Amino acid sequence: MMSLLGVPVLLIGLLARFNPLLVVTAAGLVAGLAGGVDPLTLLAAFGKAFNDSRYISVAFLILPVIGLLERSGLQVQARAVVSRLRALTVGRFLVGYLAARQVTASLGLLSLGGHAAMVRPLIAPMAEGLADSRLGPTNAARRLLVRAHAAAVDNIGAFFGEDIFVALGSVLLIQAVLQQNRITVDPLRVAFWAIPTALVAFVVHALRLLVLDRTLSRRAVN
Amino acid sequence: MIRVGAAYAVAGLLFGAIALLSAADRGHPRRWLSSTFWGLFSASFLIGDVLGDLGNGALVLALVLIGGCGGLRAGRSSTTGVAEREAIAARLGPRLFLPVLIVPLTALAGSLAFKAITIAGRPVVEPAQVTVISLTLGVILALLAAVILVKPPLAAPLQEARRLMDSVGWSAILPQLLAALGAVFALAGVGRAVGGLVGHWLPMDSRIAAVAAYGLGMALFTMIMGNAFAAFPVMVAAIGAPILVGRFGGDAAVIGAMGMLCGYCGTLMTPMASHNIVPTALLGLPPGAVIRAQVPTAILVLLATVTLMCLLAFRTWAA
Numbered sequence: 432m433m434s435l436l437g438v439p440v441l442l443i444g445l446l447a448r449f450n451p452l453l454v455v456t457a458a459g460l461v462a463g464l465a466g467g468v469d470p471l472t473l474l475a476a477f478g479k480a481f482n483d484s485r486y487i488s489v490a491f492l493i494l495p496v497i498g499l500l501e502r503s504g505l506q507v508q509a510r511a512v513v514s515r516l517r518a519l520t521v522g523r524f525l526v527g528y529l530a531a532r533q534v535t536a537s538l539g540l541l542s543l544g545g546h547a548a549m550v551r552p553l554i555a556p557m558a559e560g561l562a563d564s565r566l567g568p569t570n571a572a573r574r575l576l577v578r579a580h581a582a583a584v585d586n587i588g589a590f591f592g593e594d595i596f597v598a599l600g601s602v603l604l605i606q607a608v609l610q611q612n613r614i615t616v617d618p619l620r621v622a623f624w625a626i627p628t629a630l631v632a633f634v635v636h637a638l639r640l641l642v643l644d645r646t647l648s649r650r651a652v653n
Numbered sequence: 654m655i656r657v658g659a660a661y662a663v664a665g666l667l668f669g670a671i672a673l674l675s676a677a678d679r680g681h682p683r684r685w686l687s688s689t690f691w692g693l694f695s696a697s698f699l700i701g702d703v704l705g706d707l708g709n710g711a712l713v714l715a716l717v718l719i720g721g722c723g724g725l726r727a728g729r730s731s732t733t734g735v736a737e738r739e740a741i742a743a744r745l746g747p748r749l750f751l752p753v754l755i756v757p758l759t760a761l762a763g764s765l766a767f768k769a770i771t772i773a774g775r776p777v778v779e780p781a782q783v784t785v786i787s788l789t790l791g792v793i794l795a796l797l798a799a800v801i802l803v804k805p806p807l808a809a810p811l812q813e814a815r816r817l818m819d820s821v822g823w824s825a826i827l828p829q830l831l832a833a834l835g836a837v838f839a840l841a842g843v844g845r846a847v848g849g850l851v852g853h854w855l856p857m858d859s860r861i862a863a864v865a866a867y868g869l870g871m872a873l874f875t876m877i878m879g880n881a882f883a884a885f886p887v888m889v890a891a892i893g894a895p896i897l898v899g900r901f902g903g904d905a906a907v908i909g910a911m912g913m914l915c916g917y918c919g920t921l922m923t924p925m926a927s928h929n930i931v932p933t934a935l936l937g938l939p940p941g942a943v944i945r946a947q948v949p950t951a952i953l954v955l956l957a958t959v960t961l962m963c964l965l966a967f968r969t970w971a972a
Contacts, residue, residue, distance in 0.1 A: 432849075434841035438877055445924060452721035452823055455830050455925075456714070459837040466841030471707065473837065478709025480836030482701045484829045486657065486785045487927060489664050491818065491825065492792045496752055496799055498813025502733045503803045504742025508749045511742070542760035542784065546932040552753050555936055575938055576946075582932035583921075583946035590917040590928075591954070594910060600882070605909040608886045612894035620906035627965065628914045631957045636950045 437462025493547045500552065509553050510560025521561045521577055522644035525584045526637045528554055532588025533633060537595035544585055555581040566651035573647065580643060584636070591632035594625035654775060657782035658702070660789040665698030671815045674808075678728040686724035690716060691818070694826065713826075713833065720823030727819035730812050745802065752799040756791040763787025821934040828927030835883045844883070847874060848891035857892070860901050861963055867892040868959035871912050872919035872951075879925025881916025888912060903966035911962045918955035921947040 437458045444454030456477075463473040497505075513519060535543045542548075558581045563569050594601050597618050602625075606618050672691035675681055681688075693716055701709060719725060733741070742749065764787050767778040778786050796810060818825065838844065855866040867888060874884040893912055897903040920926045922944060929943045 432846050434838070434843045435846045435850075437838060437841065437843060441877065441925075450721040450823070451827055451924070452717045452830060455827070455834050456717045456721070459834045462841040462843055463837050466843070468837075468841055473840075474710035474714070475706035476710075476837050476840050477713055477833045478704075478711070479706040480833035481713045481829050482697065482704075482706075482709045484832035485661055485664075485698060485701065486782070487828045487832065488698075488825065489660050489785050489788060490931070491821070492660075492664055492667060492789060493756060493795075494817040495667065495810040495814040496756065496792060496795045498732075498817045499796070499799050499803060499805055499810045500749055500752060502738070502741075502805065502809060502813050503745065503749060503799075504733075504738035504740075505749050505753070507738050507742040508745075508747065512747065540761060542764065542788065543757045545757075546928075546935055548753075548756050550932060551935045553750070575942055578936045579938055579942040579946040582936060582938070582943045583950075585932070586921060586928050586943075586947065587950060590920065591914070594914060594917075601913055602910075604882055604885065605913055608889050609894065609905055609909050611886070612889060612898075614894055614898055614905045616906045616909060621910045624904075624907045624910040624965070625914060627961050628911060628954065628958045631961075632950065632954045635953045635957075639950055 434462045434466030436465045490545070490547050497547065497552050505552055506556035509556040510563070513557045513560050514564035519561055520565055520644045521558050521580075521647060522640040522642075524558060524561055525554075525580060525640045525643075528581075529584045529588045529633065529636060529640070532585060533592035533629065536589050536592025537629070539593075539596040541589060541593055544589060546582060546585055550581050550585050554585065562647060566647055573650065577647075580640070584640070587632060587636050591625075591629045595622050595629055597622045654777060654779060655786055656779045657785055660782070660785050661698045661701070663789050663793070665695045667811075667814060668692075668695035668698060668818075670811045671695075671818050674730075674811060674815045675728050678730070680729040681726070682728075683724055683726040684728075686719055687726055687728065690719045690725050690823075693719075713830070716826050717830070720826060725823050727822065728815065730816040730819065732813060732816055741803070748802060752795040752802065755795040755798055756788070759791030759794055760784065760787045763790055817935075820937060821931075824930050824934040827930050831879045831925055831927060835878055835880055838878065839883070844887040848887045851888070852891045852895075855892075857896050857900075860967065863892060863896050863901065864963050864966070865959055867897060867908070867912060868915040868955065868962060871915040872922075872955050875916040875919030876923035876925065879920075879923055879927075881913055881920055884916050884919070885913055888916075897966065901967065904968070907962060907966040911958050911966070914958050915955055918951040918958070921951035 440461045441458035532544045555578045558577045559574055562573060562577050602618050602621050605621050606616055609616050668691050672688045672695055675691060676688040693712055697712055764783050767783045768780060770777045851870055857863045871884055871888045875881045878884050893908050897908050898905050933943050
């Protein structure tokens with residue numbers, strides 16, 4: 432029970448805006464020590480888990496490519512391309528990316544999107560370019576809002592798409608965990624029952640993106 | 654067989670180059686500490702497997718201390734100005750998009766093809782790591798294409814990588830650190846403790862209350878752990894399996910799928926998730942900006958999913 436002390440350390444530290452690296456490490460240390468794990472075992476567990484999760488950071492390998500292309504005007508080009516498409520707005524463009532991301536993720540094609548591979552080089556500058564060409568000169572607040580929405584669409588599309596694909600991590604994990612609790616399920620049925628929420632997520636977020644268009648144009652007028 | 658170590662070696666070389674470029678940057682405000690940080694991160698990728706668990710633990714602590722106490726700053730890297738970028742973009746036009754598309758397409762082709770390719774019955778690429786290895790291959794091909802297309806100065810790709818890595822800064826190691834926290838929480842029994850609390854103290858006498866406790870509990874516990882996959886086994890063992898399936902006879906497929914999706918709603922709302930940390934860093938956003946864009950959707954989808962679970966998990970009208 433004492434190991435739960437790690438949770439308030441985490442919450443208070445993050446709310447007090449200490450550096451998250453320090454907060455996360457402190458929470459791990461407190462939880463471990465309070466839970467009766469001896470310090471060396473704890474340090475070793477930290478090291479092992481960090482080493483085992485290096486695959487997450489392989490995503491940074493794309494930075495030389497993106498940086499080189501940005502240096503050569505990739506974002507300029509991305510903005511120029513979309514602003515020629517007259518019917519597009521920020522919201523409609525992002526709804527299109529949301530649909531594409533959800534559909535491809537549901538087919539298991541998660542690597543077709545992502546923040547480093549798609550959002551930073553293409554989706555965010557395209558959305559910003561659309562905002563500029565439709566709504567006039569930009570300001571910092573609008574640029575950040577549009578960028579944040581570009582990132583959000585990538586997450587929402589991926590999360591509420593991947594659960595529909597049978598052979599991906601989440602469906603297999605659901606099946607394995609239920610199995611541990613002596614419940615056998617058919618992975619196809621698990622994937623099928625992710626569809627209702629996926630549809631709700633698409634409708635809710637698409638509507639919000641269309642509202643974003645109205646918010647942006649109202650702000651541009653004022 | 655090509656193993657994941659090959660991808661880690663490439664990443665280690667990239668971070669090592671960033672360490673060297675930082676050390677060579679005389680105008681760097683935290684030249685040596687920043688260089689040490691990237692050097693240690695590079696070492697983790699190059700020799701992490703021979704350092705041993707304690708060695709890796711010490712390495713993580715050093716990274717946390719440098720990164721967490723302001724030892725890491727952005728250096729002075731040279732890049733092109735607006736006018737120069739517009740000129741190059743005008744010259745190259747849409748061809749600039751090609752290298753960007755090579756990465757996902759190679760990753761896609763690799764993850765489909767590598768699983769099928771075998772030599773003498775043995776896979777050419779480590780099957781469990783096909784995604785990571787395909788991504789690495791895609792990046793190498795894309796970089797070659799970009800260099801041929803743009804013909805930049807020799808050091809430009811690495812200098813540009815340093816510029817972007819500097820903008821990511823200390824949050825580069827946060828996703829891995831959070832994964833480590835999850836492992837430590839598991840070791841210390843946090844999951845068991847939460848499961849015990851939930852099972853004991855929440856009202857479970859009605860079906861609706863139990864579904865709500867399970868769905869909202871998944872979202873909340875995911876927000877704490879930063880990861881729905883860590884929260885899911887706990888909530889299934891505490892509520893999902895014994896009460897929703899066991900006592901009330903709910904459909905396990907619905908309860909499993911929708912419980913996980915409630916967790917994803919939590920992921921959208923937590924500063925602990927790498928899905929929110931990485932884009933915040935990559936896009937130069939203030940803390941919380943991505944989460945604020947996601948919270949209204951997350952809350953509405955969460956409430957809808959809990960409601961759907963009440964309706965669909967206990968249906969008597971279909972198989």
